[in-house]
Amino acid sequence: MSTSQIIIWIIVAILVITGIWGLWWYASIRDIPERAKPIPVTVQKKTPPPAKPVIGDTSDKAIDSVLTTIDAQIKALNTDTAGIDQNLK
Amino acid sequence: MNKKIILVTAIALATFVAIPIFAQTESLSKIIATADKLIAQRVLSLNNLSTRITNAKKITDEQKKPLLSSIQNQITQLNNLKAKIDADKDVATAKADTKSIADSLRIYALIMPQIQIIGASDRVMATAENLARVQLKMQARIDVLKTKTDTTALQQYSDDLKAKIADANAQAVAAITEVSNLVPDNGVKTVQQSNTATLKSARNKLKIATEDLTAARKDAGNILKALKEATKKIIPGTTKPTK
Numbered sequence: 001m002s003t004s005q006i007i008i009w010i011i012v013a014i015l016v017i018t019g020i021w022g023l024w025w026y027a028s029i030r031d032i033p034e035r036a037k038p039i040p041v042t043v044q045k046k047t048p049p050p051a052k053p054v055i056g057d058t059s060d061k062a063i064d065s066v067l068t069t070i071d072a073q074i075k076a077l078n079t080d081t082a083g084i085d086q087n088l089k
Numbered sequence: 090m091n092k093k094i095i096l097v098t099a100i101a102l103a104t105f106v107a108i109p110i111f112a113q114t115e116s117l118s119k120i121i122a123t124a125d126k127l128i129a130q131r132v133l134s135l136n137n138l139s140t141r142i143t144n145a146k147k148i149t150d151e152q153k154k155p156l157l158s159s160i161q162n163q164i165t166q167l168n169n170l171k172a173k174i175d176a177d178k179d180v181a182t183a184k185a186d187t188k189s190i191a192d193s194l195r196i197y198a199l200i201m202p203q204i205q206i207i208g209a210s211d212r213v214m215a216t217a218e219n220l221a222r223v224q225l226k227m228q229a230r231i232d233v234l235k236t237k238t239d240t241t242a243l244q245q246y247s248d249d250l251k252a253k254i255a256d257a258n259a260q261a262v263a264a265i266t267e268v269s270n271l272v273p274d275n276g277v278k279t280v281q282q283s284n285t286a287t288l289k290s291a292r293n294k295l296k297i298a299t300e301d302l303t304a305a306r307k308d309a310g311n312i313l314k315a316l317k318e319a320t321k322k323i324i325p326g327t328t329k330p331t332k
Binding site: 055056057060063066067070073076077080083084088 | 197198202205206208209212213215216219220222223225226227230285292295296302303306310313316317
């Protein structure tokens with residue numbers, strides 16, 4: 001087999017392979033429309049972690065400060081309830 | 090002589106006619122003054138309550154709206170009643186109108202305690218919120234100490250504190266729900282009795298909530314004291330906080 005014959009066979013093989021691939025590609029977009037559509041991708045939404053309670057400053061001073069506010073609130077609450085009792089007598 | 094008799098008789102008749110007229114005028118003006126005073130006291134109290142509800146922290150705007158509207162409605166009715174009483178011409182009408190200040194409007198018997206209970210419940214919830222903040226801070230310090238010392242007693246105090254806060258909140262919410270829909274009795278005795286019973290029940294819930302908060306405050310004091318001592322033992326010579 002001469003060199004020119006080998007080259008011709010190679011060219012023929014390339015053309016045949018390209019033709020088969022072309023037919024396969026055409027069939028894939030024509031006969032199976034589903035495949036042309038984008039495949040929906042479900043993204044799993046992550047549930048945000050529950051908000052951590054704000055603890056803030058845990059020093060004695062910070063706690064004492066809130067406790068002082070609480071003492072005033074309880075005192076005011078006692079005044080509130082005394083007022084209610086007066087009206088409910 | 091006859092002239093003297095006629096003159097004396099005329100004076101006597103004039104006195105008999107004038108005294109009752111004068112007495113009625115004086116009585117009417119006194120009734121009006123009393124009514125005005127009663128109305129002014131109620132309007133002042135209602136305005137104070139209105140400010141209190143406006144500044145409430147824990148109840149929602151939706152809850153505030155009908156309360157503020159109810160207060161404003163009562164103030165309008167009182168002002169209308171004042172205008173009517175001021176224009177009254179006879180004692181009987183003025184007396185009847187004055188009586189209606191207490192009977193039909195029920196400011197002190199219903200409206201004020203109702204809104205006072207809601208205001209106090211709001212304060213219970215605000216106090217509970219602060220106690221919850223303190224509980225979180227102290228729990229963080231207890232958690233740090235757990236690896237170094239026995240914190241069983243401290244944890245018990247903290248758990249009790251948390252339970253008391255939850256109960257105080259629940260009582261406050263229940264008290265608000267209980268009194269929110271009460272309406273004036275308009276003289277109907279059964280409605281009046283039912284309103285009073287509901288107000289007293291809500292007041293009792295507030296009493297429990299206040300006791301919860303007082304006990305929770307005591308727990309918080311005990312925890313803080315124990316935390317200070319425990320921290321001193323672990324880190325001698327300091328009460329360094331754990332952050």
